[in-house]
Amino acid sequence: MVEMKIGLLANKSDCSVQTIRFYEKQGLLKQPMRSASNYREYDDGALKQLTFIRQCRSLGISINEIKQLIVLREQPDKSCESVNQMVKQHIKEVSKRLDELTHLQTVLTDIAASCSAGHSIGECGVLKKLDI
Amino acid sequence: MVEMKIGLLANKSDCSVQTIRFYEKQGLLKQPMRSASNYREYDDGALKQLTFIRQCRSLGISINEIKQLIVLREQPDKSCESVNQMVKQHIKEVSKRLDELTHLQTVLTDIAASCSAGHSIGECGVLKKLDI
DNA sequence: GTAAAGTCTATATCTACTATAGAGTCAAGT
DNA sequence: ACTTGACTCTATAGTAGATATAGACTTTAC
Numbered sequence: 001m002v003e004m005k006i007g008l009l010a011n012k013s014d015c016s017v018q019t020i021r022f023y024e025k026q027g028l029l030k031q032p033m034r035s036a037s038n039y040r041e042y043d044d045g046a047l048k049q050l051t052f053i054r055q056c057r058s059l060g061i062s063i064n065e066i067k068q069l070i071v072l073r074e075q076p077d078k079s080c081e082s083v084n085q086m087v088k089q090h091i092k093e094v095s096k097r098l099d100e101l102t103h104l105q106t107v108l109t110d111i112a113a114s115c116s117a118g119h120s121i122g123e124c125g126v127l128k129k130l131d132i
Numbered sequence: 133m134v135e136m137k138i139g140l141l142a143n144k145s146d147c148s149v150q151t152i153r154f155y156e157k158q159g160l161l162k163q164p165m166r167s168a169s170n171y172r173e174y175d176d177g178a179l180k181q182l183t184f185i186r187q188c189r190s191l192g193i194s195i196n197e198i199k200q201l202i203v204l205r206e207q208p209d210k211s212c213e214s215v216n217q218m219v220k221q222h223i224k225e226v227s228k229r230l231d232e233l234t235h236l237q238t239v240l241t242d243i244a245a246s247c248s249a250g251h252s253i254g255e256c257g258v259l260k261k262l263d264i
Numbered sequence: 265g266t267a268a269a270g271t272c273t274a275t276a277t278c279t280a281c282t283a284t285a286g287a288g289t290c291a292a293g294t
Numbered sequence: 295a296c297t298t299g300a301c302t303c304t305a306t307a308g309t310a311g312a313t314a315t316a317g318a319c320t321t322t323a324c
Contacts, residue, residue, distance in 0.1 A: 007301065017302085018282060026280090037289055039302060052263055059240060059262075063280070069262070080247075080256035087244045087258055094237050101233065105226050108191060112219045115212075124212035126219055130191075130201070131184055139270060149271085150313060158311090169320055171271060195311070 002043060005035075009042045013050045020050065026063055028053050028070065060090055134175060137167075141174045145182045152182065158195055160185050160202065192222055 010017045023029045029049060033041040056066045065086055072083060111129045142149045155161045161181060165173040188198045197218055204215060243261045 005302075016282080019280085021303095022281065037302080038304095039289080055262055057280085059236060059243075077252055079251055080258065081251065083256055083258050084244070084247050087240060091237065091240045091244060094233055094240060098230065098233050098237065101226055101230050104191060105223065105230065108219060108223045108226060111191075112216070112223060115216050119211055119213065124215055126212065126215050130187060137271075148313080151311085153273095154312060167320095169271085170273095171320080189311090 003041050004043075004047075006040045006042070009047060009050065012047055013054060015050060015054055023050070023053060023063075026067075028063065028066055060094065061086070135173050136175075136179075138172045138174070141179060141182065144179055145186060147182060147186055155182070155185060155195075158199075160195065160198055192226065193218070 004012075006017050006020055009015075010020055013020075020029065024031060029046065032043075032046060035041055053066055056069065057063075061069070069083065069086075072078065072080070111126055114129050115124070115126050136144075138149050138152055141147075142152055145152075152161065156163060161178065164175075164178060167173055185198055188201065189195075193201070201215065201218075204210065204212070243258055246261050247256070247258050
C-alpha cells in the first residue's frame with residue numbers, strides 16, 4: 001500500500017487517530033502530505049516511524065527521549081554511547097519501581113488480611129491499618 | 133504542640149507546602165483556622181488527617197478513593213465491604229503492573245545486551261533492536 | 265530598621281494522552 | 295440526486311497528582 005489516511009495508519013499501528021495527531025504536534029512524526037481536501041496522506045515510511053515510536057513508548061521511553069533518538073538515528077557516525085546510557089538508565093528505573101511495587105504488594109496484602117469479622121466501618125481492620 | 137503553620141505541618145508530614153494546599157483544594161483536608169494575617173493554623177488533628185492521606189497515597193490509593201474513605205470513616209456502622217474491595221482491587225492492579233514491569237525488564241536487558249562493539253550510531257545494536 | 269524566610273492567592277506547567285465541539289468530506293445505498 | 299453514516303479536520307479542554315512561578319504581604323532574626 002502506497003498511501004493511507006490517518007484512520008488506516010491508526011489501525012496498522014495500534015494507536016489512536018488522536019495520538020497520531022498528537023505525535024505530529026510533538027514533532028515525533030513529520031508533517032505528512034495533504035490531499036486536496038486537507039486529509040493527511042501517509043506512506044509506509046510514516047508507518048515505520050510510528051512503529052518505532054510505539055515500540056519505544058512501550059519500553060517506557062519518554063517522548064523527549066524518543067526525540068533525541070530520532071535525531072541520533074540520523075547521525076550514523078556519532079557515538080551510540082548516549083543510546084546505551086538511556087537504556088541502562090531505564091533498566092535502573094524499572095528495577096527501582098519493581099522493588100517499590102513488590103514492597104507495596106506485601107503491605108497491601110498485609111492490610112487486606114487484617115479485615116476483621118465484624119464487617120462494619122467502626123471495627124474495620126483495614127481502615128485501622130491505613131490509619132497507621 | 134497545639135498550633136502550627138503550614139511550613140511546620142509540611143515538615144512533620146514529609147509533604148510540600150504546595151501539596152498541602154493542593155489537598156485542601158481537593159477537599160481532602162478541611163479548611164483550617166486562619167490567623168489575623170490569614171495564615172493557615174493547623175492542629176494535631178490536621179496532622180493525623182494528612183498522615184492518613186500520605187499513607188494512602190503511598191499505597192497507590194487515588195485522591196478520589198481517599199475522599200470516599202474519609203466519608204466512610206465517619207459512618208462507623210456501615211459495612212466496610214467497599215473498603216475491602218478497594219484494597220483487593222489495588223492488589224490486583226499492583227500484580228498486573230508487576231507482571232508488566234518484569235516483562236519490560238527482560239526486554240530492556242535483552243536490548244542492552246545487543247550493544248555492538250562499534251560504538252557508532254550506524255552499527256548500534258540497541259537502536260536496531262528498537263527498530264524492530 | 266532591615267533583610268531573609270515564610271506565607272498568601274492565582275495561574276501555569278508537567279506527561280502522555282483522551283475527549284469534545286463544530287465543520288467539512290467521502291462513499292454507499294436508494 | 296440525495297441522504298445517511300463514517301471519516302477527517304482544527305481547536306480547545308480535561309485527566310491525575312502534583313510542582314513551579316509571580317507578585318504581594320507578614321513574620322522573624324539580627
